[in-house]
């Protein structure tokens with residue numbers, strides 16, 4: 443039935459890494475929950491249809507097949523409407539959000555990700571039960587193909603040999619989550635039974651079994667409906683077939699709206715609803731939709747968009763003609779027939795794993811001149827490059843980095859990254875630490891048998907290489923966090939947007955639960971942190987009644 447037929451105890455905006463587990467947790471209580479998603483169904487399980495013809499007749503879409511992951515990075519018409527077109531940065535705007543389009547890397551967060559990034563109350567001892575639950579519901583695998591084999595591993599084997607000879611410890615990262623210094627692991631994924639799986643195959647399934655839960659796709663929340671400081675509902679626009687337009691209300695006095703629209707989506711809704719820095723609200727006011735905006739006397743000044751964080755990436759490349767290569771991009775429309783058949787029949791073979799292949803992953807800890815320890819995660823992938831083959835090492839500066847950026851809105855309501863969170867920290871300690879990490883690994887590339895250094899060029903030092911990097915959004919790891927900072931709760935302390943119960947400061951009946959409330963990038967690819975945070979947030983929100 444149309445979502446406006448009833449009022450809702452909880453309206454969750456955005457069915458991504460955080461919104462889906464949150465919907466499951468809240469609906470478990472028996473309270474009514476509406477989950478609104480701007481995009482269309484991605485996974486076949488939810489009615490998804492988008493797929494190349496070789497998947498016709500199967501219960502799979504492009505989103506379900508790990509081997510089709512890499513295609514999202516190509517400039518092809520099949521990709522239109524999947525990534526959010528109104529953000530400068532890359533994000534998924536379909537059911538599942540980032541989890542529908544991402545590489546599926548799934549890491550148990552080390553204790554420091556909670557203890558050093560989150561306020562008290564959200565530290566590792568508090569979060570342990572939620573971490574356990576997330577990894578019970580979505581187990582990890584380092585062999586996504588159901589035959590238990592990893593394909594095209596000759597680069598991974600060479601790299602792991604060089605690393606272990608140089609003193610790195612080989613282990614399973616998810617069996618030893620706190621070991622994040624000089625360690626190397628196979629890539630660990632959330633793929634299930636050779637398919638993407640993840641939150642759409644677990645948390646959304648259990649939520650959808652409950653009568654008090656409803657999912658409404660193809661429906662974009664334009665803005666909140668509020669009277670003064672109290673949110674009473676949302677205003678929505680149909681954004682696809684079967685979408686809904688109108689106003690949807692929460693249960694009077696007790697209902698809550700929870701924004702889980704991702705870093706960019708949540709900020710956009712807040713700005714359009716008169717919540718944020720004055721300069722941003724004035725841009726919305728001056729835009730064509732200005733007349734629909736809440737009166738200026740009801741604007742609420744909060745630092746939405748500041749404290750933006752993300753990992754900057756840098757790429758080291760060694761050429762090696764002996765490396766295996768597989769055409770994952772060509773496989774989108776015209777896979778090797780035997781590989782397609784093997785995948786369709788058994789969910790095994792090359793198409794059950796993501797392109798690269800991405801393997802191994804390794805971590806180093808480096809301390810900057812400011813005595814702050816920073817994590818660097820290295821991801822190795824390999825395959826064709828021009829008319830030869832190569833091994834690429836992606837260095838990603840992670841937890842501990844201190845640079846921060848800002849997102850802002852434009853007059854046509856696009857969300858931009860106006861200040862990049864890369865290497866702008868006073869004292870340049872991020873760059874010094876990143877340089878030290880690269881200086882350690884660069885000589886190891888030269889020890890790879892048959893390899894010749896390609897990037898940086900031979901003879902270029904790590905310091906000169908880091909200095910030569912172009913600081914722009916192409917450095918992004920697509921791991922944006924922090925733009926609706928979680929504060930200490932209680933009195934005092936400027937610069938935060940939500941309290942430790944995820945309530946938006948100074949607004950009644952409004953929460954944010956998504957990557958935006960994670961105050962800085964964690965150690966590794968972050969989606970597990972958001973799933974864990976959402977489970978915890980559900981408990982906090984239910985306690986509020």
Ligand SMILES: Cc1cc2nc3c(=O)[nH]c(=O)nc-3n(C[C@H](O)[C@H](O)[C@H](O)COP(=O)(O)OP(=O)(O)OC[C@H]3O[C@@H](n4cnc5c(N)ncnc54)[C@H](O)[C@@H]3O)c2cc1C
Pocket residue numbers: 455456457458459460461478479480481514532533534535536537538539540541543544545546547548549661662663664702703704705707708711920921922956957958966967968969970972
């Ligand atoms: C290409 C790519 C690869 C990645 N690879 C990995 C990886 O391998 N491992 C990992 O851990 N992380 C990875 N990430 C990062 C991870 O996917 C994201 O950080 C994570 O999904 C963010 O979670 P979220 O809940 O904050 O937002 P999202 O997952 O982005 O969910 C937000 C949802 O809200 C919806 N929405 C937005 N605005 C509105 C609105 N106004 N009304 C209604 N709905 C709205 C969106 O459509 C979306 O479904 C990757 C990201 C990308 C883009």
